[in-house]
Amino acid sequence: MSHNSQSDLIGFKEVAAKIPKFMSKLPHLVTGLKQAYLRTSNSPAGLGIAFESAVKRNPQGCALRYQDQAFSYQELNNWANQIAHYYLSIGANKGDVVALMMENRPEMLATVLGLAKIGVTIALVNTSQVGKVLAHSINLVKPIAVISGEECCTAVDEIRHDLEIAENRFHWFADKETLKDAGEAPTGFVNLAHEIASFPTFNTPTTHSVQGKDGLFYIYTSGTTGLPKAVIFTNSRWTLAYGTYGHVIDFKADDVMYCTLPLYHATGIVVCWCGVIASSATLAIRRKYSTSSFWKDVQKFDASAIGYVGELCRYLMDAPESELEKGHRVTKMIGNGMRPNIWDKFKARFGIEEVLELYASSEGNVGFSNVFNFDNTVGFSPTPYAVIQYDKENNEPVRDKNGWCIKVKKGEVGLLVGKITRRSPFDGYTDPEKNKAVVMTNVLKKDDAYFNTGDLVRDIGFRHAQFVDRLGDTFRWKGENVSTTQVENIVSDYEKITEAVVYGVEIPNTNGRAGMAAITLHDGAQLNEQDLCDMLTEFKKSLPAYAIPVFLRIQDTVETTGTFKYQKSKLKEQGFNIHQTNEKIFVLLPGCNEYCELTTEIYNDIESYKYRF
Incomplete structure (x- = not known):
């Protein structure tokens, strides 16, 4: 996002101009920030608790839409409870891991929610993985079971002999409306829809025993070696995202978030869903992104917001104009990677008023979100961070004669590092060696510790930044x-x-x-x-x-x-x-x-x- 214009710099005057619009969001945001920051690693926290609160607020409101299916908050919660009770019955405990490989559909979200309620960490496996890479991803997190959608079943079956999982723990959901028709599971797989049918629909007693420090997800990031790394995403981090991004978007109960992003990734499963749960609004999902169906779906679901990543915006901009892209309810979007060269054009063409661009990484401890709705910025960060001078020649931060790093001036580009504190911890990777590589110490004073994001950003003032480049995405010529x-x-x-x-x-x-x-x-x-x-x-x-x-x-x-x-x-x-x-x-x-x-x-x-x- 290198957009080095002086007009992008932000000071008190620019923020003051945004305050009137921001004030309407403030009560909702304050509620969220209280939940995000008034917590410790031992507080009850996470997805299960937040979802059960949403059910209480709006039991008959629509929680989820997919194709022609719709589920109220109460219905989705009942379904998730049956899944949770079933896993408790086979001995799943808090801290166990279950690998989940399923494309975007209601069964996936019901499963995530059910497992979250019992404190099981869900390994969100990338649905396009096969062979050795898939076996590596699953074995890396030592799961007690694998749940596979019928659409991913062949890939799992091909590597089952390489997995360290009991024969009767290969679980399966048919690729259909399984609440109406459980389907026939292939040999070697346990039909989950069939198994859970007789289990109770009341909330599990375990939800409030899940604490901030407990793992919620493993999210995979591409490793430099070519094999994925698993990043732990705790309930505490989920609550932080829920309290910030989830409340910044400021939905009402009749809002509909349309998400075409894969739900095995944090932008979809955390960011898009958080805002919906925070307001008991509706999440509308699609199996896979499609440019030609995008605005048809927006009209069909009466969406008022969309989840995005940068390339999705480019695909929509490159598509020929159509009648469907006009006259919809979408005024907000949340995601990351919107490029400056299309930011203004995108807003103008599709009638978007608010681009809630954000910056976060699955493993990082520093986040930004565009709460004040400025253009061309990843937004504002409430978490402690620094932007320090970086020497690209030697591929290392610049240090002064006393060995301290040097902060960049406003308008300059530097390396973004997130301060590691009790309230913004670094949860890390499964591999301790990888953790050592990304933690810097003695940065600005003795014995401090910072997470090295590996990203260059421009400090544009008032705790706002612009994304410039990934260090890994540069070469010398x-x-x-x-x-x-x-x-x-x-x-x-x-x-x-x-x-x-x-x-x-x-x-x-x-x-x-x-x-x-x-x-x-x-x-x-x-x-x-x-x-x-x-x-x-x-x-x-x-x-x-x-x-x-x-x-x-x-x-x-x-x-x-x-x-x-x-x-x-x-x-x-x-x-x-x-x-x-x-x-x-x-x-x-x-x-x-x-x-x-x-x-x-x-x-x-x-x-x-x-x-x-």
């Missing part, structure tokens, strides 16, 4: 650091390009990595001779020479993870090797004013150092 996010923004602004994924590739006999962009074109668009020249002209206007991509690779579709993050590792591996892909690659040869197609001859010449990049 011509002795300079190139921000992939920045280049992606510029390249994807070219009129024929829908999306760009930027990364560094090695050219033999050169230092560092040259920039390469894998681009997808608008439907039906082709690059002609003129484009090969015009693109370069456009890139030169906005990028320093060293940041202009040396290679362009034309892709039909961009591979993303379930959370819309780009899959860069495979692209990096293939580089510009034309023998490893059938896709067209273009190159900007030294001294040229346009891109040309990378032929076998040119490729061999680059390999044998006939060009000096």
Whole structure:
């Protein structure tokens, strides 16, 4: 989100102008902040307690919609209770782990809620995982059972012999309305819908024994080695999110949040659902995101808010205009990664009044949210943090002669670090070695401890920040650091390009990595001779020479993870090797004013150092 304009800086005057609108939210927000901060790790806390309160407030209100199904708060709670009572009956205890692999549907949320009520930690497995990676993810958290939706059952079955789980603990939900029809479970799986049917629907006695320090979820993040890491998300952190993001959005009971994000990820299951539960409003979910169905669903569910990540916004902006995107109730959106180059356009085109951009990571202890509704910012942080000077050359924070880190001035970019305190603890990964790597000590004074987010942000004043780049998403070329996010923004602004994924590739006999962009074109668009020249002209206007991509690779579709993050590792591996892909690659040869197609001859010449990049 590098948007280095002085107009983005925030001071008292700018905040004062926002106060009148903010005041209407204040009572709800104060209620939330009390719940978030007046707690200790031993207080009863978490999803189960909050949901049961919502049921008391609005038992017959609609809690969940999916396709043509709808569940009141009372109905969803009864269902979750049956699941909870069943797991108690087979000996599940607080602190046990159950792995859950199911796409977005009501069974998934009922299961999460039921297990949360008994203090079981739910490992939210990415539904696109298969093979060794899936086996690794499940074994990593040592679950007592695996619950699989029929849609993920084959993937689980293929690796069941690699899992350290009892034969009778492979549980299954049919891919249908299981409250009406339990379906037939395949051999080797226990049919959960069938098992829970005879269990009671009253609240379990365990809900209030779940404490802040107890685990609620394991959420997986992509590990640098290629194997996922499991991050513990405690009930305490959930309560913090509920008290802040959940109340900032300030829903009324008739609000409907439309969420197409995968629920195995925190933006969906925590952020989107929190706001709904805080106001006993409605969550409307879709199995998988679809651009063509997005506004149809918004109209069908009468949604008033949407959950987003940055790429989703870009997909909606790239779609042709339609009647359905007008005349809806959506005025608010909550999520992260909205790019500055589409922020204003998005609000104008779709009639959005409030973009509740936020910053948080599954494992981190520092969060920002855009409570005052400024543009181009991840918002305001109530948690203690610092933005410190960072030396990209040596890949480390700058320290003064006494060994202390140095805070950046307002308007400058630095490394974001979150102070580790009793009220903002670092819950960490399953692996203690990984924890050591991200905790910094003696940062601003003796024996303090900070969580290193690995993110560069710009301090824009009044405890507000702008996201600039991930440290991992930079590479060096011509002795300079190139921000992939920045280049992606510029390249994807070219009129024929829908999306760009930027990364560094090695050219033999050169230092560092040259920039390469894998681009997808608008439907039906082709690059002609003129484009090969015009693109370069456009890139030169906005990028320093060293940041202009040396290679362009034309892709039909961009591979993303379930959370819309780009899959860069495979692209990096293939580089510009034309023998490893059938896709067209273009190159900007030294001294040229346009891109040309990378032929076998040119490729061999680059390999044998006939060009000096």
